[in-house]
Amino acid sequence: MTQLSSTEVENDAAETGPQSDERREAWAAQLAEALGDGFAEHHIIPGSDLWVRVNRESWTDAASAARDQLDCQFFDWLSAIDWLPSPYGRDMDAQEDNPEPKAADPMEQGHAGGETRFQMVMRLYSISEHMGITIKADLPDDDLSIDTLISTFPGANWHEREAWEMFGIHFNGHPDLRNIYLPGAFEGNPLRKDFPLLARRVKPWPGIVDVELFPGEEGP
Amino acid sequence: MTSVSADQRQQLAYVATQAADARLNVEIETEGMTLNIGPQHPATHGTLRLVARLDGEQVVEAEPIMGYMHRGYEKLAEVRTYPQVTTLINRIDWLGSFANEVPFILAAEKLMEVEAPPRAQWIRTVLFELSRIANITLFLGDMAVQLGALTPVFMAFRDREFVLNQIEAATGGRFHPNFDRIGGLKDDLPQGWIDDTKQTMEKMRDFCDEFEELVLGNEIFQARSRGIGIVPAEVGLAYGLSGANIRASGVDWDLRRDGHEALAYDQVDWKVWTHPDGDSFARYWVRLQETREATHIVDQLLDGLPSGPIMAKVPRIIKVPAGEAYAATENPLGEMGYYVVSKGDLVPFRVKIRSASFSNISITPWLLKGVYVPDIITILASLYFILGDIDR
Numbered sequence: 306m307t308q309l310s311s312t313e314v315e316n317d318a319a320e321t322g323p324q325s326d327e328r329r330e331a332w333a334a335q336l337a338e339a340l341g342d343g344f345a346e347h348h349i350i351p352g353s354d355l356w357v358r359v360n361r362e363s364w365t366d367a368a369s370a371a372r373d374q375l376d377c378q379f380f381d382w383l384s385a386i387d388w389l390p391s392p393y394g395r396d397m398d399a400q401e402d403n404p405e406p407k408a409a410d411p412m413e414q415g416h417a418g419g420e421t422r423f424q425m426v427m428r429l430y431s432i433s434e435h436m437g438i439t440i441k442a443d444l445p446d447d448d449l450s451i452d453t454l455i456s457t458f459p460g461a462n463w464h465e466r467e468a469w470e471m472f473g474i475h476f477n478g479h480p481d482l483r484n485i486y487l488p489g490a491f492e493g494n495p496l497r498k499d500f501p502l503l504a505r506r507v508k509p510w511p512g513i514v515d516v517e518l519f520p521g522e523e524g525p
Numbered sequence: 526m527t528s529v530s531a532d533q534r535q536q537l538a539y540v541a542t543q544a545a546d547a548r549l550n551v552e553i554e555t556e557g558m559t560l561n562i563g564p565q566h567p568a569t570h571g572t573l574r575l576v577a578r579l580d581g582e583q584v585v586e587a588e589p590i591m592g593y594m595h596r597g598y599e600k601l602a603e604v605r606t607y608p609q610v611t612t613l614i615n616r617i618d619w620l621g622s623f624a625n626e627v628p629f630i631l632a633a634e635k636l637m638e639v640e641a642p643p644r645a646q647w648i649r650t651v652l653f654e655l656s657r658i659a660n661i662t663l664f665l666g667d668m669a670v671q672l673g674a675l676t677p678v679f680m681a682f683r684d685r686e687f688v689l690n691q692i693e694a695a696t697g698g699r700f701h702p703n704f705d706r707i708g709g710l711k712d713d714l715p716q717g718w719i720d721d722t723k724q725t726m727e728k729m730r731d732f733c734d735e736f737e738e739l740v741l742g743n744e745i746f747q748a749r750s751r752g753i754g755i756v757p758a759e760v761g762l763a764y765g766l767s768g769a770n771i772r773a774s775g776v777d778w779d780l781r782r783d784g785h786e787a788l789a790y791d792q793v794d795w796k797v798w799t800h801p802d803g804d805s806f807a808r809y810w811v812r813l814q815e816t817r818e819a820t821h822i823v824d825q826l827l828d829g830l831p832s833g834p835i836m837a838k839v840p841r842i843i844k845v846p847a848g849e850a851y852a853a854t855e856n857p858l859g860e861m862g863y864y865v866v867s868k869g870d871l872v873p874f875r876v877k878i879r880s881a882s883f884s885n886i887s888i889t890p891w892l893l894k895g896v897y898v899p900d901i902i903t904i905l906a907s908l909y910f911i912l913g914d915i916d917r
Contacts, residue, residue, distance in 0.1 A: 352785075353635065353785075353850075354850070354851060356849070378759065378762045378763065379762045379765065379767075379778075380762070380763055380764065380765045380884075381765060381853075381860070381862070381879060382765070382862070382864075382877065382879040382884070384864070384877045386866060386875050387875070390868075391603075413847075413868070415847075415848065415849045415866055416848070416849050426864070426877070428851065428862075428864070428879075432762065432776060432778045435783040435784075435785075437851070439849075439851065439864075457763075458763050458764075458765075459760075459763055459764055459891065460763055460764035460765040460884060460887055460888070462887065463883065463884075463887045471599075484592070485591065485592060486591065486592035486595040486916065487592060487595070488592075495597060495600055496599060496600055500600075502600060502601070502603075502604060
């Protein structure tokens with residue numbers, strides 16, 4: 306149990322500002338060394354966060370390397386991102402009632418890049434360093450599968466079941482891939498961008514009034 | 526770090542001592558039986574269903590089944606503008622609603638590179654702690670009632686009302702304040718609120734003192750919670766346990782102190798409470814201490830409340846620049862975080878909600894192995910989950 310006085314906290318905050326970039330650089334370098342070719346890219350926002358993208362084959366290695374070498378013992382969460390721009394146009398995205406058909410935006414992956422539509426994301430945290438890391442991995446469209454993390458972090462079990470039902474990603478070696486939230490007979494993977502949100506298709510969201518412009522105001 | 530097999534040995538040793546106590550189970554081989562608890566059961570705070578396979582009085586295997594309340598917030602957030610999302614996420618952990626809004630707003634502020642003015646940050650922190658007190662107060666009564674003590678729950682409901690009144694006076698909502706905005710707060714504090722809140726904090730400290738004697742000092746409560754449901758620190762971390770659950774296993778980690786979010790916790794004097802035992806009693810003890818500590822945090826924040834505006838300059842129509850950000854805070858139930866992916870639109874592209882209860886109860890299949898049936902209730906109660914926080 307530690308008693309923190311406010312001056313101590315201030316010093317701590319002042320120290321972490323400039324230091325954290327170096328610390329995050331060091332983390333990325335350590336992971337790159339541990340994974341070799343499996344390490345694809347990394348992205349750092351100074352003083353804020355670190356993203357690392359690894360190859361699919363190095364997914365479990367990345368988790369255990371982060372746990373053993375970076376002391377990231379805390380398994381925060383695991384999920385996926387579908388980078389496909391919504392094929393339903395703006396009516397899925399915003400408040401327009403009958404939108405003009407619009408050409409789909411090009412697919413753009415976020416921090417640390419990527420090449421595929423589906424990306425795995427996991428977040429690990431180091432209790433000793435008070436710093437987290439977000440690890441991503443690309444999944445090729447024709448084979449949406451990746452190795453399970455259960456042997457490294459048993460807590461990944463439920464998170465993987467959720468990603469399986471929501472995105473249709475298969476986890477090799479997972480002992481119990483069943484629906485966790487959805488009814489057993491549910492068809493489809495709701496968090497994929499091409500899964501329509503029927504409520505919104507049937508009835509436009511009345512929230513449109515929230516973004517109506519005031520006279521003289523410029524549009525968004 | 527000790528290996529997991531050592532923890533399993535510890536667990537097995539625990540099972541063995543229990544089996545030795547229950548000679549009946551060893552001597553007379555009983556047929557296996559499946560016990561279904563819930564989905565409607567007072568011990569599940571909502572609609573959690575638990576299927577336990579029993580051997581006599583002992584659990585061989587237990588599996589929580591959820592999803593009865595899944596509302597698909599991650600999908601719904603993709604079709605709502607940023608200010609509208611806070612209305613949804615109020616309803617994740619409904620006992621500490623304001624605390625849910627804060628990490629999402631912080632994530633959006635990170636992307637927009639705005640920071641709330643000091644006064645807004647301080648008031649945010651005050652309301653955050655009031656949410657914690659309102660939430661944990663109910664736990665303190667609730668766990669007692671699940672162990673058979675009826676009185677504490679009524680006292681908890683009675684005294685929580687004082688805190689809810691203060692939240693309502695400031696935000697207009699008892700349960701779903703929807704008060705946090707990107708760049709600040711909806712309103713300033715009403716007149717006289719600070720004095721009223723300080724009096725309330727005084728009452729809540731009395732409440733904590735009373736509970737320390739009434740519940741923690743109770744022989745039956747101790748007998749039923751000490752040594753029950755021991756979570757070793759490494760196992761807890763690997764399962765993603767956070768908040769008081771992991772601090773009760775001796776891990777000195779609190780995002781209020783250790784996180785770098787823009788809240789006013791670093792401006793006041795307070796301490797993080799931990800307990801080395803890791804059992805149900807420790808989890809209750811830590812939460813009780815945290816509630817008392819929260820009242821001190823609120824008092825100090827109200828004493829030093831800076832003046833100034835409560836909103837930063839943000840556009841009326843909020844478009845968040847493209848990027849990704851993760852913000853997490855120490856909510857009443859544990860770490861709650863939002864991973865927000867923006868494509869520069871009015872709506873988030875993807876929101877991943879990291880809720881504390883989901884990870885906290887993912888340990889139950891491991892933890893419930895080998896315990897007696899009445900201890901299921903103790904362990905579930907002490908892990909403290911809110912169904913909305915599991916099902917999202």
